[in-house]
Amino acid sequence: RKEVEQDPGPFNVPEGATVAFNCTYSNSASQSFFWYRQDCRKEPKLLMSVYSSGNEDGRFTAQLNRASQYISLLIRDSKLSDSATYLCVVTHNTDKLIFGTGTRLQVFP
């Protein structure tokens, strides 16, 4: 079983739509959780950390369910500029980042 699993997509949504991505992780001892964004052939960029209580940053909301080992990202009011690959990332007991393969989002006009 993969350590971090994501639906590769692509998710094709119109501007203004709400879209949600899910991610599951296999190690129950995982400690830190992040969503990174990666544009084509560019570096991963931190979108947001994910906290146990859930957290929001503008149009982006992240949720963590430790019992189900599940992380989600919700994007409201999608913009064309949101088109990218969204990477679910966890750490275990070290600072090594463990990446999922990513979910590709394409927002169309």
Add this chain to the structure above:
Amino acid sequence: EPEVTQTPSHQVTQMGQEVILRCVPISNHLYFYWYRQILGQKVEFLVSFYNNEISEKSEIFDDQFSVERPDGSNFTLKIRSTKLEDSAMYFCASSVQLSNQPQHFGDGTRLSIL
């Protein structure tokens, strides 16, 4: 905003040759990392480095790989005898401390082995 810088942006090398990839982490950061991403695949951890020594390395980071912080600013990844399968995007990252602090990535070096 301070950023991690990497050079070169693209390196083309003959198989069997040595290559050195260079990184300048953010100046007050103490933890340094190398990751790689083969085209179409996920980002994979190679090595972490703190206090002038390797903290952790992956199975990918075999004897052909080494890292060094030769001065107060540069952090380098050396591949001694490159193989075709070393072709990938190599990302350097740094963070200010452990404990849930995010890692900031450079824009990568594309390594092409011929």
